Amino acid sequence: MLYSEKVMDHFMNPRNVGEIEDPDGVGTVGNIKCGDIMKVYLKITDNGVVEDAKFKTFGCGAAVATSSMATEMIKGKTVGDALQITNKAVMEALDGLPPIKVHCSCLAEEALHAALWDYAQKNHIVIEGLREPVNDVSEHEELYAH
């Protein structure tokens, strides 16, 4: 079996699909190489805790599964701790992805980071360790844990 049971579950029954009205942070990224696009919405409390996260994707099954898991993992975290939700952490939580699909988990991570960046910009705060998002994730690929 190419995909773990957890990946299949999050692909078949994705959590947190949709939009958040009036989000505190929103981020959209794409990957020019595969043509996939991901948009993440965040609701963040006044004391900087992620209350809700949703995503919409024009992406492959692995992008759906990793975004489903990543949005589950980020809920309840402070915006600082949210940075610990790396593509590697998400892949581990899903019991792995085939090597050829690792880049799909980067799309989820970058979209989350882009939404956090948007939140930080709007609130004039700096989230330590967060770097400015790029529109095309494939530019960042070498930075990711594989």
Ligand code: FES
């Ligand atoms: Fe593009 Fe998976 S093939 S995100």
